[in-house]
Amino acid sequence: MTELLTLAASTATGLPLGITEGGSWLLRNAWLIPFLPGLSFVGILFFGKRMPRGGSELGVAFVGLAFVLSLLTAAAWIDHRDNFEGEEVHRAVAVAVAEHGGESAEGHADEGESAEGHVPGHPSLGVHNTVTWFEMNDVAFTVGTLVDGPAVMMLVVVTLVSLLVHVYSTEYVAGDRRYTHFFAFLSLFSASMLLLVVSENTLQLLVSWELVGVCSFVLIGHWWEEKPNSDAALKAFLTNRVGDIGLIIGVAILFFTVGSALPGQFGSFSIAETNALAGTGQLSHTALVVASCCLMAAVMSKSGQFLLHTWLPDAMAGPTPVSALIHAATMVVAGVFMIARMYGVFFEGFSIGGSSINLMALIGGITTLIGACLAFVQRDIKKVLAYSTISQLGYMVMALGVGAWTAALFHLFTHAFFKACLFLGAGSAAHAVHSFDMKSDMGGLRKVMPHTYRTFVIGSIALAGLPPLAGFWSKDEIFVGTGGWGLFGGTGGNGAYTFMLVMGVTTAALTAAYMTRCVYLTFFGEFRGHGTPHESGPRIVVPLWILAGLAIVAGFGNLPKGLPLVPESLQERFGHFVEPVASYFPGISHGTPSWSLATASTLVVLSGIAVAGWYYFVKVEAASKAAGESLTELPDGLTTKYPLARMGHTFLVQKYYLDHLYTDVIAGGTKGPVAAAAYKIDQDVIDGVVNAAGENAVKAGNLVYHRFDQLVVDGIVNNSGRASSGAGGELRKIQTGKVQDYAAILFASAMVLAGVLIVIV
């Protein structure tokens, strides 16, 4: 059973992939985890309507089971990571160090004890289990699972958030006319994401990627009777299609590129093989660059990165639990996870090891900034959170772009908890006031909704990144990973990305400020809506508290190395268990944490909170008292006083005019004019040419007539003029507008040309 898989046919004889078919039963049968929600989907679809609770009990039960299974799998992985002793492991790891160790040994050298990954006997072999789907031309197309650190982490996060969302939904969408349908697709959504997470090859990844897209379409458009909702669903779907083209092309390029490095095969979809070959430099760099760019397009659309992010705020049209699921654990992190999974390809393709700014880091950096700016001008509480998600995803992509792989995954991990907490809290508040508009229908909710208020504030602080909550640790790790900080102890890393560090820190201040605004508008001041809101029931509050608790403690999973008062065995646990130390993973370098950087970023966050807090809690509060009503902004604020600020505000409200660019300029610009141009060409150009030819000939004739002696050329000129004019008239008759006449001309001229060709050749 224990067999080390190598690329037997590879040019580098026996290049070890760092994967095994051994390991415990749970790790080998991880397919059960996506299978359970999938089963639940089928069950709800066929039997849901007949069940006493409309099928929701089935969904909760199966996803709960999947969650338990994921926890067990995680425990099994923790054991496997340190204690797995396969028969040939020692030899294989030794080979790996000898052959490919150059760069990775160097990369891990500065880590002290964590270089253990390359010491024989401490392997982190991904557990690989495949069956052949079909075979052609000696290439076996497989389906299967590749279970390693990132996959296990995602399994736990996805099943946990999904379970909580399922529970929450039983109350939130209670009484909905498509209650059963909603739960069916919630289950399918979770199943597709789980399948994506354990995918062993890119083809399977592509399939589950598309499944996630379809489910999001269905769920965003859950209340499709209202036009904006179905529009939003379509927008999400179509924007994702743009990126999916990139994914398909990228996957195809990688398939054939890998094939060219494997004698006797024309391609391979295997992720482990692709990464291992890319990591050892056996694949063409050009191909990797192109493939990385194509895959990046897919990430941009799925993970809402700049330029293709516009669908994400609109996707708020879906029910709030769906938004929480989309933003916290499933859809949008699929792109980030894909980068993490194919990191060998991206690492080589974008030359992340070097210090020059690459496409991925740049896109991430821009996204994180623009997302944070946009969050300031939203009235809708869910849209604030949506732009915040875009901004945080930008962080993750940026972190991956600068080589801080572990930091990105850790941020994904913590973000899942506090963002789910915030979304569900926003849903709870909106459920109470029957609106999402912070300015007109919320305010003062802290008195009537204490639980929602407290969890929301905890989530906000975690998002803003104040110690010791979860967001602080992961954010700090990303800053460290940029390697752009040289004050009082450099940070190392893969190079000095100072520009990215500046972008990240600026965003941290903005994040703190807009979350302060959001909290003030929702929970402080006086209630501005109608009716009497009251706290939600236990099925909403309990998930909120669970998530809030995780938002507090999740950050302790990866305490930085060298933190005093903490035993060494508790430091960098997350990085130790999640980061693969195998030859299908590139050798990345880790920065060393810096006290000065952590202090500086905390001060920045505090100043962001202070500025926004001063504006809202002091100035606006005072103005409200003076005006005798609950205001949401100062009557004589910056935007009313300074035209430049107002312009900036409008620019933000219009979302940088990107939607106008897409719908009016690009779509409208191609649709209308093509039809118009075809008609115009027919009308003006063809007719014009014919008529103008006639007229000009007449004119020319007249010119000649006057210029020269009319006795000599009179007759000829008149005749030629008349002939041209007549020819124009005759040619005009060809434009009958009847398809068949045109077809006749087409066939006849084609045949005449063919005949000429035959005679000549």
Place this chain on the structure above:
Amino acid sequence: MTVPAALQGLDPLTGGDVVVAQNIAFGILSVVMVVAALRMVTTRNVVHAALYLVIVLAGAAGIFILLGAEFVGVTQVLVYIGAIVVLFLFGIMLTRGALGEDEEANTEKRRMATLVGVLVLVVTGGAVLDSFGDTAVNRSAPSLTAEIGDTIFSQYIVPFEAVSVLLLAALIGAIVVARTD
């Protein structure tokens, strides 16, 4: 242009009985097909035209079998005669009476079409006769369906997938175009 060589195709009776039988079969099939095709494009009754189309398509299936391409022949019968013609009959049924029987009013158009058709026949026929002379079709054995399957799913897998996507797109397109709303 070696016209006699082409006409010889119908009468080399020297190749044994099989060749004779094949040539006779080809002669019958081709005459039937050409006549049916001519009737199809000239008849005034649209339903009759569809039935003439069936004859031409069945003849083509016969030609395929004559050429040793059994699978294509069977597919021709299944898809063309079984499905496409039925589709045509539905189309005719749904647009019944849409056109008056005043076809002969348009003699000018017919003259043009005849001209182009003859031109096409002369040029393509000339090109064929000029190029292939007396190349013979002597297939040793009918092509195997298994071989076709293997080739489609290995060498031609990408076009195959493209065609399947095209069919899906056409399906959706047809529904979108023809729906009533």
Place this chain on the structure above:
Amino acid sequence: MLLNQFLLLAAALFAIGVYGVLARRNGVLVLMSIELILNAVNINLVAFSAVRETVDGEIFALFIIAVAAAEVGVGLAMVLLLYRNRRSIDLTEIDLLRG
């Protein structure tokens, strides 16, 4: 059998198809004539395939059959739309492109 006899038969069918496309005013009949043209091409492909004793030509013929099915589907949908909008499928009446 000679290759030419098949090619000439195909040429004849092709020419008849072209005549049908150009001369008939009924949209459905035009579509049928297009099928005639496609069949002529199929006969050519299969004949060449038989001469070369490979299956490539036959596979292309199969592809053409599939594409023809798609073409008929969309074509008939368009004719139906035409009929619904104008109560007529006379192609000579459709002349919005007239110069």
